[in-house]
Amino acid sequence: MTGACLLAGRTAALIPAAGSGTRLGLGPKAFVEVAGRSLLARSVAALAPLVDEVLVALPEGLELPEDLPARAIVGGPTRQESVHRLLRATSAEIVLVHDAARPFLPTNVVHALLEAIPETGAATAALPVADTLVRGEGGRWGGVVPREGLWAVQTPQGFRRELLLRAHQAAHEEGFGATDDAGLVNRLGVPVTLVPGDARLFKVTAPGDLALAHAVAAVWDAGADDA
Ligand SMILES: Nc1ccn([C@@H]2O[C@H](COP(=O)(O)OP(=O)(O)OP(=O)(O)O)[C@@H](O)[C@H]2O)c(=O)n1
Numbered sequence: 001m002t003g004a005c006l007l008a009g010r011t012a013a014l015i016p017a018a019g020s021g022t023r024l025g026l027g028p029k030a031f032v033e034v035a036g037r038s039l040l041a042r043s044v045a046a047l048a049p050l051v052d053e054v055l056v057a058l059p060e061g062l063e064l065p066e067d068l069p070a071r072a073i074v075g076g077p078t079r080q081e082s083v084h085r086l087l088r089a090t091s092a093e094i095v096l097v098h099d100a101a102r103p104f105l106p107t108n109v110v111h112a113l114l115e116a117i118p119e120t121g122a123a124t125a126a127l128p129v130a131d132t133l134v135r136g137e138g139g140r141w142g143g144v145v146p147r148e149g150l151w152a153v154q155t156p157q158g159f160r161r162e163l164l165l166r167a168h169q170a171a172h173e174e175g176f177g178a179t180d181d182a183g184l185v186n187r188l189g190v191p192v193t194l195v196p197g198d199a200r201l202f203k204v205t206a207p208g209d210l211a212l213a214h215a216v217a218a219v220w221d222a223g224a225d226d227a
């Protein structure tokens with residue numbers, strides 16, 4: 001439990017995996033396989049050795065494969081609600097929230113995140129934006145958005161559980177929706193530390209991402225996470 005030892009208290013990995021995978025179009029996405037292993041199995045395998053427990057939110061009616069070292073709960077209608085339920089299902093002091101849909105998680109990113117959490121109680125993996133950004137207006141170039149200072153946010157995201165639970169409860173009561181958990185915490189006025197992510201941590205979202213995932217798996221599965 002190398003990573004967990006950096007922090008006092010128990011650490012849990014919370015994996016929202018209850019999505020329907022509409023954009024990918026192959027059924028519940030967490031169960032889609034890349035080179036013989038599901039996205040969920042890959043995410044669980046990356047985190048289990050680094051934390052005290054792994055909790056997974058699944059679509060209603062689906063079960064966790066027996067060989068995965070994790071505990072399952074039923075997820076909610078949105079990613080935010082799935083994470084809220086996961087938070088209420090653990091008593092760990094530190095939580096790492098990681099999309100099942102990001103199957104290639106390098107160990108060094110988890111270690112960097114665990115080291116960063118004590119600073120403010122919240123940290124996320126993210127990458128500086130490297131492409132030119134433009135606003136699209138009716139399918140046409142609507143003007144450049146300066147990319148200086150812009151980061152693309154990934155998971156995992158790490159928090160003191162009490163802080164993230166407070167952020168989720170506030171959002172829930174106010175009917176506020178966000179696309180990630182760090183955004184909910186920052187909304188409370190708490191700074192979120194940005195930790196360098198990794199290009200291989202891309203989210204499998206659309207069919208084209210699956211081809212990329214197969215290519216990464218060929219290298220990843222041969223040489224662990226320093227591929
Ligand atoms: N109600 C939901 C929706 C999403 N997720 C999870 O949140 C992560 C990121 O979501 P996304 O990539 O959008 O997955 P889906 O919701 O399955 O995709 P889509 O929007 O194409 O249906 C995924 O691991 C997904 O399983 C979840 O736990 N509960």
Ligand SMILES: C[C@](O)(CO)[C@H](O)COP(=O)(O)O
Pocket residue numbers: 079099153154155179180181203
């Ligand atoms: C949480 C996330 O992966 C960070 O980039 C992202 O916001 C999830 O977005 P989605 O539209 O729910 O896939």
